[in-house]
Amino acid sequence: MTDDKKFENIMKLKREFEKDLIKQGKKIEPKKEKTKPTIYKPDIDQISINVPVQNIKTWVDFVLYDIELEDEKLSLIFENRLSSKSPMQYYNQFGLMHMLRNDYDKAENFFLTGNDIESRFNLGMLKIFRKDKDILNYTKSFLDNHRKSPYPYLLLCTLSLVQEKYSMAAKFLKIANDYLNYSFISMATALYDKDIQKASSYISKAFLEGKAKKTINILNFYIGQYSNDIEKSISALASLRKDNFPCVSCIKDFNNNKANSKIPDYCSFSKTIYSYVDQNKIIPYSVNTIAAEIIKSFNMKDEEKTNKLIQKLINSYDGINVLFFKTKTNELKKGLKTNGFYHEENTYRVGLTDGKNYYKEIVQVIENLYERYHTYFDFMIDIPFYESLKIVLGWKTCKRIY
Numbered sequence: 331m332t333d334d335k336k337f338e339n340i341m342k343l344k345r346e347f348e349k350d351l352i353k354q355g356k357k358i359e360p361k362k363e364k365t366k367p368t369i370y371k372p373d374i375d376q377i378s379i380n381v382p383v384q385n386i387k388t389w390v391d392f393v394l395y396d397i398e399l400e401d402e403k404l405s406l407i408f409e410n411r412l413s414s415k416s417p418m419q420y421y422n423q424f425g426l427m428h429m430l431r432n433d434y435d436k437a438e439n440f441f442l443t444g445n446d447i448e449s450r451f452n453l454g455m456l457k458i459f460r461k462d463k464d465i466l467n468y469t470k471s472f473l474d475n476h477r478k479s480p481y482p483y484l485l486l487c488t489l490s491l492v493q494e495k496y497s498m499a500a501k502f503l504k505i506a507n508d509y510l511n512y513s514f515i516s517m518a519t520a521l522y523d524k525d526i527q528k529a530s531s532y533i534s535k536a537f538l539e540g541k542a543k544k545t546i547n548i549l550n551f552y553i554g555q556y557s558n559d560i561e562k563s564i565s566a567l568a569s570l571r572k573d574n575f576p577c578v579s580c581i582k583d584f585n586n587n588k589a590n591s592k593i594p595d596y597c598s599f600s601k602t603i604y605s606y607v608d609q610n611k612i613i614p615y616s617v618n619t620i621a622a623e624i625i626k627s628f629n630m631k632d633e634e635k636t637n638k639l640i641q642k643l644i645n646s647y648d649g650i651n652v653l654f655f656k657t658k659t660n661e662l663k664k665g666l667k668t669n670g671f672y673h674e675e676n677t678y679r680v681g682l683t684d685g686k687n688y689y690k691e692i693v694q695v696i697e698n699l700y701e702r703y704h705t706y707f708d709f710m711i712d713i714p715f716y717e718s719l720k721i722v723l724g725w726k727t728c729k730r731i732y
Contacts, residue, residue, distance in 0.1 A: 405430040451481035480506040555671035653677040
């Protein structure tokens with residue numbers, strides 16, 4: 331007898347038994363079907379990235395490939411695409427997936443599995459995010475073993491940003507780009523130095539290289555601001571109209587003259603942007619609004635506070651330049667062009683270095699220039715555009731170091 335015939339006979343006996351029970355007046359309770367609990371997950375079929383997951387080997391590749399998805403959604407895409415992959419072969423990708431979830435211990439195990447420079451770089455970034463005490467020794471060892479690679483210098487750049495040592499961060503990013511040779515990074519470092527003409531000269535080549543196009547558009551917006559080229563800024567913003575990650579939200583707010591958006595606190599430059607729009611948004615002794623605070627204290631003739639704030643800037647940038655330029659009238663409030671994206675061409679440059687009375691020095695230079703040229707002068711503090719360095723590393727990095 332076949333299995334099908336056996337099953338049919340069993341079911342026939344079951345039905346006859348149930349009929350007998352009904353005749354005897356006994357009620358047969360219908361069997362309840364088990365229901366599975368509903369599990370809600372983001373529909374990863376509706377979100378995607380246009381890059382094979384095997385191409386994404388390091389933390390900075392998210393910027394290179396314009397991947398700006400939220401961390402949770404991006405980690406789900408990684409999980410889906412890695413489901414049939416070997417962790418022994420795709421250790422960097424598995425590690426990055428766990429880094430996106432801030433599960434640093436699991437990520438570390440995958441990076442330690444690898445023996446390539448990418449896994450060592452990823453581990454270094456992880457140590458910075460986790461605030462490991464051995465990060466300096468790790469970075470030094472990494473540099474000693476890979477001096478002719480961009481990765482140690484990218485690590486040093488990130489570490490310098492954490493410490494608010496912007497001149498060092500710029501130096502390390504420039505060295506890293508000696509090996510990477512990406513035009514968008516050349517744009518960023520030129521913009522840091524406020525060499526607007528040089529930054530602009532890289533735009534076409536940067537787009538042709540096809541890397542980090544969203545980053546290029548963000549940098550292009552700021553180039554337009556410093557060069558007073560409104561059309562350039564509007565064009566860059568139009569290219570980013572569908573994006574809402576913090577770097578873009580920041581410039582959208584500035585463009586709309588808003589100072590109250592819900593940009594996450596880790597986007598520290600939003601504080602600077604908001605101080606340009608509304609002086610009430612100035613945060614005392616914050617490196618992000620320190621320029622606005624210096625001008626405020628200078629015009630209140632608060633010599634001690636002005637000196638203290640300028641010293642803080644000097645510590646971050648290894649020196650600061652003050653630019654003096656002619657004005658038609660004797661402005662009652664001076665230095666206001668420090669707060670914004672102003673770029674004066676015809677200026678007298680004076681460098682401020684450690685240990686001086688900066689307030690008196692600025693006042694004295696203005697008086698000397700008036701006596702020499704018989705015309706009024708104003709000034710602006712020439713702070714490098716440090717935000718361009720952060721833009722290169724991306725908001726996912728800022729989210730973890732600020």
